[in-house]
Amino acid sequence: MPGTSVNPLVSIVIVNYNGIHFLEDCLPAIFSQNYCPFEVILIDNASADGSVDYVRKQFPDVKITLQQKNLGFSGGANAGIREAQGEFILTMNPDTTVTPEFIVELVKPMTDPKVGMCAPKMILPNGRINSTGICISRSGAAWDRGMNEDDDGMYDRAGEVFGPCGGAALYRRAMLDETGLFDEDFFLYMEDVDLAFRGQLFGWKCLYVPTARVIHVHSGSVREESDLAVYHGNRNIIWYAFKNFPKRILLTSFPWIIGRNIGVIPYYLIRGQGLVILRAKVDAVKGLRSMIRKRAGIQKNIRDRETGRWIQMWGFGSHAKK
Numbered sequence: 199m200p201g202t203s204v205n206p207l208v209s210i211v212i213v214n215y216n217g218i219h220f221l222e223d224c225l226p227a228i229f230s231q232n233y234c235p236f237e238v239i240l241i242d243n244a245s246a247d248g249s250v251d252y253v254r255k256q257f258p259d260v261k262i263t264l265q266q267k268n269l270g271f272s273g274g275a276n277a278g279i280r281e282a283q284g285e286f287i288l289t290m291n292p293d294t295t296v297t298p299e300f301i302v303e304l305v306k307p308m309t310d311p312k313v314g315m316c317a318p319k320m321i322l323p324n325g326r327i328n329s330t331g332i333c334i335s336r337s338g339a340a341w342d343r344g345m346n347e348d349d350d351g352m353y354d355r356a357g358e359v360f361g362p363c364g365g366a367a368l369y370r371r372a373m374l375d376e377t378g379l380f381d382e383d384f385f386l387y388m389e390d391v392d393l394a395f396r397g398q399l400f401g402w403k404c405l406y407v408p409t410a411r412v413i414h415v416h417s418g419s420v421r422e423e424s425d426l427a428v429y430h431g432n433r434n435i436i437w438y439a440f441k442n443f444p445k446r447i448l449l450t451s452f453p454w455i456i457g458r459n460i461g462v463i464p465y466y467l468i469r470g471q472g473l474v475i476l477r478a479k480v481d482a483v484k485g486l487r488s489m490i491r492k493r494a495g496i497q498k499n500i501r502d503r504e505t506g507r508w509i510q511m512w513g514f515g516s517h518a519k520k
Contacts, residue, residue, distance in 0.1 A: 392437075
């Protein structure tokens with residue numbers, strides 16, 4: 199538990215929605231960390247499963263903030279970040295379980311003041327890779343590096359990546375003060391991609407830390423194939439690209455962006471989610487004016503003109519976030 203230490207304070211922000219069955223594993227692992235000091239902030243998005251009562255009784259040191267409605271991950275995380283006192287912000291999904299050295303290892307690269315984000319090695323319960331950082335493509339597709347691959351040592355080398363998966367990600371508060379927090383219009387999905395893009399554009403680095411390990415159920419709170427996930431993922435994939443892609447890359451990527459967004463429609467029609475995918479694309483277009491306004495504020499503050507190095511030519515694979 200937090201105590202006297204020369205280490206910087208880490209604020210752990212957990213966004214919970216009916217996740218009591220995950221918190222029973224998540225919180226004991228957090229309070230078994232070999233790092234101090236840290237604080238734990240639970241933002242509860244109007245749960246109805248007894249989550250709050252459980253945490254209050256079993257973990258009285260957790261700071262709990264109750265929301266009147268579900269703010270999604272982005273709104274919930276932002277509420278926690280605004281309450282946080284730490285120099286570093288660690289966002290964690292309730293469906294994660296960490297090793298005792300997790301925070302110790304994850305904080306180490308932050309001694310470099312240019313590092314604004316750190317991505318741990320996220321492992322699925324079956325032992326395969328969940329995420330070793332985010333990848334993006336010209337089409338706007340974003341996916342977790344190594345998703346569903348065997349953890350055979352291929353991802354045991356530390357190094358720079360585009361950004362961390364928000365389900366377990368360490369952010370420097372100084373970076374968030376400059377870039378802004380998660381975009382609450384996104385609600386769910388791609389908000390971590392959007393934030394990582396802003397971090398990169400503003401000149402911050404993200405380091406992958408393979409020694410920081412976390413087990414992640416993946417889609418434990420929201421099923422990946424659910425209408426909610428399909429809608430937000432397919433809407434936000436357009437928004438983040440128009441909001442963040444540098445001008446030259448955005449213009450030259452139009453064929454890929456349009457092709458992918460049209461190409462996925464038959465897939466969801468076959469799955470019986472035709473109305474969902476069409477509504478996602480229509481609402482994405484309706485929201486572009488707002489994204490373009492936000493884009494103006496981002497583009498005038500760009501410090502890194504080489505962000506395009508992270509954008510891969512292709513990204514239509516099965517591991518795409520959406």
